[in-house]
Amino acid sequence: MSAAATAPSLAPSFWIDFEEARNAVETIVDVAHDDPEERPTCIVLTGQSGMGKTSILREAQRRLAEAFPEPADWGEARYQPVLRTVIPSSPTSLKINLALLWKQGWPIRTNTHKTADLKVVDLLAEQGTRLVAIDNVHVILTASGVARRDTLDAFRFLMSAGNVPLVVAGLDVARQIFADDVELAYRSIILKLPLWEPGEPAQRLIRALARGMGMEEPDHLAEPAFAERIWRTSGGVTGNFKRILHWSGKVARRHDRRFVTQDDITEALRLFTPYSPE
Amino acid sequence: MSGREIEPLAFRVRPLPEECFESWLRRLAARHETTPKALFRHLGIDAALADRDLAVSPVPATSRVPATSRASAWLAAPAPAVAGVPDRRQVMVERLAWATMVPAKAISRTFVGCGRGDLLPLTLRSIGCAQCWLDWLVSGAPWRIERSWILRVTTFCDRHALLLTDLAGIRALGRTQAAERALAARVARTRAQMARFAFVKTRVLWNGMIAREQIRGARPGDRVGWERYRAALVGNRFHYAPVRHLLLAALHSSDGLKAGRWEQIFRFDAQPARLPRKAASGVGPQLSDLAEAIARVGLRQLDRERRRLTMVCEQLEQAKRNYPRAHLMQGLKARRAALARAVRDAAATESAAMSAQRRGFQEALFYLQASGMVGAAMSAGCAEPACSANGDLWRARLAACFAAPRFRILLDLPGHGRGW
Numbered sequence: 001m002s003a004a005a006t007a008p009s010l011a012p013s014f015w016i017d018f019e020e021a022r023n024a025v026e027t028i029v030d031v032a033h034d035d036p037e038e039r040p041t042c043i044v045l046t047g048q049s050g051m052g053k054t055s056i057l058r059e060a061q062r063r064l065a066e067a068f069p070e071p072a073d074w075g076e077a078r079y080q081p082v083l084r085t086v087i088p089s090s091p092t093s094l095k096i097n098l099a100l101l102w103k104q105g106w107p108i109r110t111n112t113h114k115t116a117d118l119k120v121v122d123l124l125a126e127q128g129t130r131l132v133a134i135d136n137v138h139v140i141l142t143a144s145g146v147a148r149r150d151t152l153d154a155f156r157f158l159m160s161a162g163n164v165p166l167v168v169a170g171l172d173v174a175r176q177i178f179a180d181d182v183e184l185a186y187r188s189i190i191l192k193l194p195l196w197e198p199g200e201p202a203q204r205l206i207r208a209l210a211r212g213m214g215m216e217e218p219d220h221l222a223e224p225a226f227a228e229r230i231w232r233t234s235g236g237v238t239g240n241f242k243r244i245l246h247w248s249g250k251v252a253r254r255h256d257r258r259f260v261t262q263d264d265i266t267e268a269l270r271l272f273t274p275y276s277p278e
Numbered sequence: 279m280s281g282r283e284i285e286p287l288a289f290r291v292r293p294l295p296e297e298c299f300e301s302w303l304r305r306l307a308a309r310h311e312t313t314p315k316a317l318f319r320h321l322g323i324d325a326a327l328a329d330r331d332l333a334v335s336p337v338p339a340t341s342r343v344p345a346t347s348r349a350s351a352w353l354a355a356p357a358p359a360v361a362g363v364p365d366r367r368q369v370m371v372e373r374l375a376w377a378t379m380v381p382a383k384a385i386s387r388t389f390v391g392c393g394r395g396d397l398l399p400l401t402l403r404s405i406g407c408a409q410c411w412l413d414w415l416v417s418g419a420p421w422r423i424e425r426s427w428i429l430r431v432t433t434f435c436d437r438h439a440l441l442l443t444d445l446a447g448i449r450a451l452g453r454t455q456a457a458e459r460a461l462a463a464r465v466a467r468t469r470a471q472m473a474r475f476a477f478v479k480t481r482v483l484w485n486g487m488i489a490r491e492q493i494r495g496a497r498p499g500d501r502v503g504w505e506r507y508r509a510a511l512v513g514n515r516f517h518y519a520p521v522r523h524l525l526l527a528a529l530h531s532s533d534g535l536k537a538g539r540w541e542q543i544f545r546f547d548a549q550p551a552r553l554p555r556k557a558a559s560g561v562g563p564q565l566s567d568l569a570e571a572i573a574r575v576g577l578r579q580l581d582r583e584r585r586r587l588t589m590v591c592e593q594l595e596q597a598k599r600n601y602p603r604a605h606l607m608q609g610l611k612a613r614r615a616a617l618a619r620a621v622r623d624a625a626a627t628e629s630a631a632m633s634a635q636r637r638g639f640q641e642a643l644f645y646l647q648a649s650g651m652v653g654a655a656m657s658a659g660c661a662e663p664a665c666s667a668n669g670d671l672w673r674a675r676l677a678a679c680f681a682a683p684r685f686r687i688l689l690d691l692p693g694h695g696r697g698w
Contacts, residue, residue, distance in 0.1 A: 076290050076309075078379070105288040105377075107312045107320035123288055 016208045021056055024191045028060040029067065031165045031189075032082070032131040040159040042184060044137075044177075045169040047193030050239025053169040056193075057084055057133045060167070064131060077126040078105055084133040091140055092147050093117065093154035100132070100158075117157055124162040131165055132158060138170035140177050152181045159187075195236030202231040202241075209242050215249050216258050226265070233269060247271055284322055287377045292384065294422055299332050299388040300403060301423040306378065321377050323370045333397055333428055335389035335495065336367035390425050391495015396512055403428050404446035405522075407435030408468060411445055412461040415453055421445075425493050431511040432489045433526040434482060441468050441523040471524060475531035482530055485511075646679055 024045060031041050045053050061082040070079040085103045088095045097116035098108055104123045106112075112119070124132070140151050159166050168174065172192070178185040196202050203222040210218035221227070234240030247268035248260045257264065289309045293302040307314045315328035375382035390397065398405060406427045414421055426432045427442055434441060443464060451457040488508055516525045 076292065078286055078288055078290055103285055105285045107287075107310050107317055109312055109316055127288065 016052075016205070016212060018205070018208070020193060021052055021059075024056045024193065025060045025063065027189065027191060028056070028131070028133075028167055029063050031167075032060075032064050033067070034165065039187070040163060040165045042155070042159060042165070042178075042188045043167040043191060044175060044188050045167060045191045045193070046172045046174050048195060048237050049171060050237045051193040051195075052238045053193065054135055057135060057167065057169055060131070061133065068128070068130060070128075074128070075126075077123075077128075080104065080127040080129055082131045082133060083124070083127075083129045084135070086135045087137050087139050089139060089142075090147070091143055091151050093150045093157075096134070096151060096154050117154065117161075120158065121162045124158075124164055129162075129164055131167065132162070133167040133169070135169045137168035137177065138174040141173055148177075148180070152178070152184060156181075156184060196231065196234075196238065196241070197236070198228065198231050202236075203227045205238065205241055206230060206245065209245055213242070213245060213249070215245065215260070220259055221245065226260075226262070229262070229265060233265075243272070244268060284320075284377070286379055287321075290379045292378070292380050293388045294420070296424040296426070297388055297422045298390070298403075298425045298428050299385070300400075300428075302385075302388050303332070303374075305420055305422065306374075318370070321373050323373050324366050327366060327370055331394055331397070331400055332367070332370075333390055333403075333425075334394055335386070335391055336365055336371065388425070390428070390493050392429070392492035396430055396492050397428050398430055398517055402444070402517060404444055404449060405442050406445050407438055407440050407442055408445065408448075408461050408464040409438040409440050410435060411448065412458065412465060415458055415461065421449065421453070426489045429489050429492050430517055431485060431492065431508060433485050433523070433530060436486065440465065441472055441527055443468055443523050444520075468523070472527065475527045476533065477527070477530050478532050485530060 028043055028045075031043060034041070045056065047053050061084055064082045068081040083100060083103055085099050088099050094113055094116060097120050098112065100120045101108060101112065101116060101123070104120065104127060106119060106123060123129075140148055143151065155166060155168070158164070168177075170177075175190060178188055196205055203224070206227050207218045207222040210221045215221065221230075230241060230244050234244060244265065245260075248264045251264040251267045251271075252258070252260045255264070287306075287310060289306075291302070291306040291309050293299075303314050303317075307317045310317060312320070313328070315325050318325045318328045371382055371385050374380075375385050397403075403423055406423050410424075411421055413419075426436065432442060445464075448457050448460050448464070451460060484507065488511075510529070511526075516522055519525060
C-alpha cells in the first residue's frame with residue numbers, strides 16, 4: 001500500500017464545529033437574516049492567517065444557501081444569496097466592483113467600468129443577494145491613502161445602495177482599516193478569532209482535525225504529550241495544527257505505521273517548519 | 279480576468295420553444311449588455327465561432343443531407359470531430375449550457391438539421407411573422423426568430439398563416455409603441471397583399487412539410503417534383519429581394535402567369551411543372567442575373583422619371599414662350615379696369631350732386647306748399663312752358679315767396695323776428 005494513497009486528506013472540505021467558529025458563523029448568518037429595511041451591518045472578521053476565516057465564510061455561505069433556497073417562481077436571474085469574493089491586489093473601488101461583477105457572472109467589457117458600481121448593486125437586488133463577503137481585506141492597507149479612501153467608499157456604497165450586510169475578513173491588522181472612517185466603524189461588528197490555547201482546547205482541536213482527516217486513533221494524537229508539542233510548534237494556529245497532523249500521518253504511512261509517533265512528528269517538522277506568530 | 283475561474287452567467291436566459299440558436303444567443307448577449315463575441319470571450323469559448331453560421335447542428339448531418347446537396351458539401355455541417363478531440367462547437371454548447379444553467383439538450387434543440395445551403399443568409403435572419411412579434415410585444419414575451427423562419431423554403435407562419443417578412447427595421451425600433459404600430463401596420467399590409475393571391479392549398483402544405491423535414495434533418499421523401507420544388511425555393515436568389523414574400527406567395531398561388539413572371543425575373547433553377555418555360559439544363563442562376571434583373575427594374579424607374587421630367591420641361595418652355603403676350607394682356611386688362619373704375623366714380627359723384635340739388639328744390643317746394651304760400655297754381659305753373667323756359671320769372675316768384683315773413687320764419691332766415 002503506498003503512503004500517498006492512504007495519506008490523510010489536507011483538503012479543507014470538512015467543517016469543525018467549534019464554539020469559536022460556530023459563534024462567528026451564527027453571527028454572520030443572523031445578520032444576513034436581518035430585515036432588508038434595516039440599516040445594513042458590517043462584520044469585520046479578523047484572525048491570524050490559517051485560523052479558518054475563509055472556512056467560516058464558506059460555512060456561512062453554505063448555511064445561508066440552505067436557509068434561503070431558490071423560490072419556485074424565481075426569474076431568469078441567477079439566484080445567489082451570498083456573494084463571496086477575494087479582494088484583488090492593489091485594491092480600488094473599481095477593482096472591487098469588477099471582482100464582484102465577475103462573481104455575479106457579468107461579462108466584463110471595456111466600458112463596464114463606467115457603471116460598475118451601479119451594476120453590482122442592480123445585480124445584488126436581481127440575484128436575491130442577502131450578504132456580501134469579501135476575504136483578504138487586509139490588502140487594503142497596502143494601498144495608498146487615496147486608494148484606501150476609495151475602497152472604503154466602495155464598501156459604504158455597496159452597503160447603502162445595495163442594502164446588504166457586508167462581511168470583510170482579514171488579518172488582525174484589518175481592524176485598522178476602518179480607523180479612518182468613523183461611519184463604517186460605528187456600523188461594524190468585530191469578530192476576532194483567537195489563537196488556540198494550550199491544554200483542553202488544543203486537544204479538542206487535534207481530536208477533531210484527526211477525525212476529519214480520517215487519521216487512525218484520533219484520541220491517541222490528542223494525548224497531552226502529543227498535543228503539547230503540536231500546539232507549541234503550531235503557535236496556536238488552526239492551519240498549522242492541520243499541516244503538522246497531515247505531514248506526520250504521511251511520515252507514519254511511509255514507515256508503515258498505523259499510529260503517528262513522536263519520531264514521525266519530528267521527521268515531519270524537518271520537512272517543513274510552520275510559521276508561528278510568536 | 280481571464281485567468282480567473284469562470285462563473286455562471288448572471289442571467290439564465292433559456293431558449294424559447296422553437297427558437298433558433300442565433301436568436302437565443304443574441305438574446306443572451308443582449309441580456310448581459312454585450313455581444314455574442316464578447317460573451318464567448320468571457321466564457322472561454324473560441325470567439326471566432328461568433329462570426330460563424332451557428333444555426334446548423336454541430337452533430338454531423340452528412341447522412342441526412344440529400345444526394346443533390348452533397349455537391350455543395352462546404353455548405354453542410356462542419357466536419358465531424360476527430361476521435362478524442364471534442365468539436366469546438368460541441369464545447370461551445372456544453373460551456374453555454376453550464377454558464378446559463380440550461381440543459382445542453384435544450385440548447386441542441388435550437389439547431390436545425392439541414393445544411394447551411396438550405397438556410398437564409400445571415401443578414402436575412404430577421405425574417406419572421408409580424409403577427410407573432412406583435413403578440414409577443416403585447417404579452418411582454420421576448421422577440422425571437424424561430425427555427426423554421428431561417429429556412430429558405432419557409433413562406434408562411436405556422437400559427438397565423440401570414441407571409442413572413444423582414445422584421446429588422448422593427449427590431450431597430452425596440453420594444454416601443456412605435457414598434458407596435460409598425461407591426462400592426464405590417465400585419466395589415468401583408469394581409470392585404472395576401473388577398474391578391476389565390477393560394478394553392480397543397481403547395482402551402484407541401485411547403486410546411488419540407489420546412490419541418492429540414493428542421494428535423496430528415497431526408498426529403500421521394501415524391502415526384504419534391505426535390506425540384508425544394509431546389510426552386512432554395513437555389514434562387516430572390517431571397518435578397520425586398521418583395522421576397524410576394525415572390526414566394528406568387529409561387530404558391532394559382533396565378534401561374536404571375537409566378538412565371540417572377541421566375542423570368544429571377545430565373546428559377548427549377549420550375550413548377552405546370553409552367554411552359556424551363557431554364558436550360560446545367561445553367562444555374564448567376565449573381566450577374568440578379569444584378570441584371572435589379573438593373574432592369576432600376577432602368578424602368580429611371581425611364582419613368584425621365585418622361586415625367588420631360589413633360590414638365592415642355593410645359594415650362596411653353597410658358598416661357600407665351601410670357602410677353604400674357605404680360606401685355608394682363609397690363610391692358612388692368613388699365614381698362616382702372617379706367618372703368620374712374621368713370622364709375624365720376625358718374626356716381628355727379629349723380630349724387632344732381633340728386634342733392636333736386637332734393638333741395640323739392641324740399642323748398644314742399645315747404646312752400648305746406649305754408650300755403652304756393653298753391654296748386656304754383657305747382658301747375660312749374661309745369662308751364664313759359665315758367666320753365668323763363669328762369670327770371672321763376673326766380674321773381676320765389677323771391678316774392680322768400681320775402682314773406684312767414685316763409686322767413688319757416689326757413690329760419692334773418693329778419694323774421696323771434697316772437698313766435
